[in-house]
Amino acid sequence: MSTPHIAAEKGEIAERILLPGDPLRAKFIAEHFLDGAKEYTHVRNILGYTGTYKGVPVSVQGTGMGIPSISIYVHELIHTYGCKKLFRVGTCGGMHPDVKLRDILIAQAASTDSSLVRNIFGGTINFCPIADFTLLEKAVANTRRLQLKATIGNIISVDRFYDEDIDNDKLRKYGILGVEMEAAALYTLAAEAHVQALALFTVSDHLLTGESCTAEERQTSFNDMIRIALETAIE
Numbered sequence: 001m002s003t004p005h006i007a008a009e010k011g012e013i014a015e016r017i018l019l020p021g022d023p024l025r026a027k028f029i030a031e032h033f034l035d036g037a038k039e040y041t042h043v044r045n046i047l048g049y050t051g052t053y054k055g056v057p058v059s060v061q062g063t064g065m066g067i068p069s070i071s072i073y074v075h076e077l078i079h080t081y082g083c084k085k086l087f088r089v090g091t092c093g094g095m096h097p098d099v100k101l102r103d104i105l106i107a108q109a110a111s112t113d114s115s116l117v118r119n120i121f122g123g124t125i126n127f128c129p130i131a132d133f134t135l136l137e138k139a140v141a142n143t144r145r146l147q148l149k150a151t152i153g154n155i156i157s158v159d160r161f162y163d164e165d166i167d168n169d170k171l172r173k174y175g176i177l178g179v180e181m182e183a184a185a186l187y188t189l190a191a192e193a194h195v196q197a198l199a200l201f202t203v204s205d206h207l208l209t210g211e212s213c214t215a216e217e218r219q220t221s222f223n224d225m226i227r228i229a230l231e232t233a234i235e
């Protein structure tokens with residue numbers, strides 16, 4: 001059995017899954033954090049692996065970039081493969097002075113300019129895509145236990161990476177901390193299916209200062225974020 005985008009048998013994908021956008025990040029996580037990881041799919045070079053973390057089965061699967069792409073993978077993972085705890089692990093652009101390069105952000109909510117929410121609810125309701133509270137609470141506790149720091153709040157999932165028209169000053173004024181391109185879809189599809197989801201990020205570039213991380217700096221904070229996600233996934 002497989003779906004149009006994932007070539008795995010039922011049972012090959014764990015209920016707990018990490019979702020980086022970049023398939024090579026999925027490979028990196030599988031090789032550096034999971035025990036006995038085995039590739040279960042490489043359709044379109046979007047890689048997926050299952051292994052164990054501290055003895056608990058965990059999968060990791062690339063999603064590609066943007067809301068249409070992650071929506072495909074999340075739908076198939078939930079509805080065909082029975083995934084129940086889904087963690088987006090990615091990078092975001094810092095939007096706010098409270099957020100610095102390399103910080104870890106956890107999205108309590110994901111605002112969006114995408115048509116995804118509008119397509120589901122119509123024109124009058126602005127559904128608010130939010131994190132699963134239990135996962136959020138556990139992730140915050142694990143961050144402290146690991147003696148790391150994370151900033152928690154609202155982010156925005158945008159449809160355009162290159163967007164001259166978006167009003168970043170207004171978003172900042174309303175406390176939006178970071179910008180990325182997938183979390184609102186994950187939270188909305190998880191809400192629809194009554195499963196748990198959480199999105200964690202490292203700040204790879206900053207829209208206020210124009211700074212961006214070196215590849216090496218990116219890796220260190222990325223590894224800390226993965227540790228928080230995995231510790232939360234297995235509880």
Ligand code: HPA
Nearest residue numbers: 091092093161179180181
């Ligand atoms: N914009 C959108 N998505 C992103 C960014 C950004 O600046 N950085 C990382 N993901």
